[in-house]
Amino acid sequence: xxxxxxxxxxxxxxxxxxxxxxxxxxxxxxxxxxxxxxxxxxxxxxxxxxxxxxxxxxxxxxxxxxxxxxxxxxxxxxxxxxxxxxxxxxxxxxxxxxxxxxxxxxxxxxxxxxxxxxxxxxxxxxxxxxxxxxxxxxxxxxxxxxxxxxxxxxxxxxxxxxxxxxxxxxxxxxxxxxxxxxxxxxxxxxxxxxxxxxxxxxxxxxxxxxxxxxxxxxxxxxxxxxxxxxxxxxxxxxxxxxxxxxxxxxxxxxxxxxxxxxxxxxxxxxxxxxxxxxxxxxxxxxxxxxxxxxxxxxxxxxxxxxxxxxxxxxxxxxxxxxxxxxxxxxxxxxxxxxxxxxxxxxxxxxxxxxxxxx
Numbered sequence: 001x002x003x004x005x006x007x008x009x010x011x012x013x014x015x016x017x018x019x020x021x022x023x024x025x026x027x028x029x030x031x032x033x034x035x036x037x038x039x040x041x042x043x044x045x046x047x048x049x050x051x052x053x054x055x056x057x058x059x060x061x062x063x064x065x066x067x068x069x070x071x072x073x074x075x076x077x078x079x080x081x082x083x084x085x086x087x088x089x090x091x092x093x094x095x096x097x098x099x100x101x102x103x104x105x106x107x108x109x110x111x112x113x114x115x116x117x118x119x120x121x122x123x124x125x126x127x128x129x130x131x132x133x134x135x136x137x138x139x140x141x142x143x144x145x146x147x148x149x150x151x152x153x154x155x156x157x158x159x160x161x162x163x164x165x166x167x168x169x170x171x172x173x174x175x176x177x178x179x180x181x182x183x184x185x186x187x188x189x190x191x192x193x194x195x196x197x198x199x200x201x202x203x204x205x206x207x208x209x210x211x212x213x214x215x216x217x218x219x220x221x222x223x224x225x226x227x228x229x230x231x232x233x234x235x236x237x238x239x240x241x242x243x244x245x246x247x248x249x250x251x252x253x254x255x256x257x258x259x260x261x262x263x264x265x266x267x268x269x270x271x272x273x274x275x276x277x278x279x280x281x282x283x284x285x286x287x288x289x290x291x292x293x294x295x296x297x298x299x300x301x302x303x304x305x306x307x308x309x310x311x312x313x314x315x316x317x318x319x320x321x322x323x324x325x326x327x328x329x330x331x332x333x334x335x336x337x338x339x340x341x342x343x344x345x346x347x348x349x350x351x352x353x354x355x356x357x358x
Contacts, residue, residue: 004032005353008055010039013127014138017050017065020120022127023164024349025054030124033350038133049073056356059090063352065117067271069101083107091356096271096293112355113294116277116343121161128161162249164345167281169257171332173325177260177285179218179318182252183207183275184227185235186268199269204235206289206311207265211239213311214263217319223255224263256282260328261321263314264288264305280304280343283336285328287317296351297342303334 013022029036039053050065051073064071071082071092086092086107097113105111121128130138185204188197207226214222225241226232232240256262262284267273270292279286286305301307306317321328341347 004035005357006037006057007034007353008037008039009052009127010055011051011053011062012049013038013052014135015050015052015065016119017117018052018063019125019128020117020345021052021063021065021349023120023122023125024345024347026125026127027122027346028349028353031346034353056090056353059356060088061352061356062089062092063114064092064094065114067096067267067269069096069098069269071111077101079104086110091352093352096267096269098270098293112352113296114352115296115348116272116280116299118167118274118277119162120164120167120345122164122345162253164281166250166253167278168339169282171283171329171336174260174285174328174332177221177322177328178258179214179222179224179261179263179322180255180259181210181214181222181224181263182227182241182255183211183224183265184229185232187231203266203268208236208239209311210263210265210314211236213315214318217315221322223259253278253282256284259284261285261287261318263318266292276305277343280335280339283332283339285321285331286335287314287321295342297338299338299342304331304338 007025009022009025012018025034025036028034039055052063052065054061054063062072070077071094072085074081083106086105089107089110092111093114094111095114095117097111099108099111099113102108102111126132128138129143130136130141185207186200188200188204191197191200211225214224226236226239228240228243256279262275262279262282264273264276264279264286266289272291272293272295276286276288287308288305289309290301290307291299306321308314308317321331342351
C-alpha cells in the first residue's frame with residue numbers, strides 16, 4: 001500500500017482563486033493519498049492575492065494563481081528579491097507561466113507551470129466550507145453560496161458554488177453544433193501604465209470583433225456576446241449579451257455543454273483565461289488565439305485547439321471545425337484526456353506533489 005504523503009497547507013487558502021488547489025488537496029486527503037494539516041499562520045488582513053503555500057514532506061512549495069508574471073505577491077519584477085525568496089522554496093508553481101521571463105533568475109529552474117486554472121470547488125473541500133480550519137465567516141458564506149435561493153436573494157458576489165462535476169462532460173456527439181463565445185471587456189482606465197492600457201484596449205478590440213464576426217458568419221448558430229456592464233455598454237453596445245443574468249456561471253456552463261465549438265481569447269497580462277480551463281473538462285472542440293504561456297503535459301494546436309490571430313481567422317478555423325465532425329470528435333477526446341491527467345483539481349495537485357518529491 002502506498003504511503004500517505006504529509007502536507008501542510010497555508011497562505012491565502014481562503015482566496016476564491018485558490019479553490020482549485022484546496023479542492024485538489026482535500027480530495028486527495030479524502031482518498032487517503034495525503035495526510036492534510038493546516039498552518040496556524042494567517043495572511044495579513046485585506047491581502048487578497050491568491051498565493052497558497054504547502055509543506056510537502058518537509059519541502060516548501062508555493063502555488064501562485066495570479067495572471068501576471070511577478071512572484072511572491074510583488075507588483076514589480078525584482079530579480080534579487082525573487083531569488084532570495086526562491087532560496088527558501090523547493091518548487092514554485094506559477095499559473096500563467098512564462099519561462100523566458102524568469103531566465104535571469106538564479107533560481108529559474110524552481111519555477112514550474114501550474115497549468116490551466118479555473119474557479120472550482122468540491123463538496124469535500126473543507127477549506128472552502130470553512131470547516132477545516134474552522135473559520136466562522138467562511139462557514140456562513142459557504143453555507144449561503146451552496147444555497148441557490150439564498151445566494152440569489154442576497155446577490156452574493158461570486159454566486160453559487162460550482163462543483164467539479166458541474167464542469168465535466170465526457171466526449172459525445174454534438175449533432176448540429178453551435179459556436180459559443182462569451183467574454184467581458186476590461187476598462188483601460190483601471191491600470192496606471194500606458195502598456196497595460198494598450199494591452200487592455202487590444203484585448204477589448206479582439207473580443208468585440210470576434211463577437212461581430214461570429215454573429216455575421218454563423219447567425220443563429222452563434223451563441224454569446226459581451227457581459228453587460230457600464231463600460232461595455234459604452235464601448236460595444238452592439239455586442240452585448242441579451243441581459244446581465246446571461247453571465248451567471250451555471251447558465252454559462254449549460255451553454256458550454258450544448259456548444260460544438262467554444263472560443264477562447266487571450267486574457268489579462270497575456271494569460272490563458274479561465275474559459276479555456278472550463279472548456280477542457282467539458283471535452284469541447286476549441287478555437288483560440290495562440291497561447292502565450294506554458295502548460296504542463298502535451299496541450300497543442302491542431303490537437304487540443306485550432307489557432308487564430310484575427311477575427312477573419314477565427315471564422316475560418318471555426319468553419320473548419322464545424323465542417324469536420326471527425327476532427328471535432330478527436331479534439332473532444334484529446335481535451336477530456338488532458339483534463340483527467342492535468343486539470344482536474346486532484347490530478348493537478350497530485351502532479352505537483354510528484355514533481356516536488358521527484
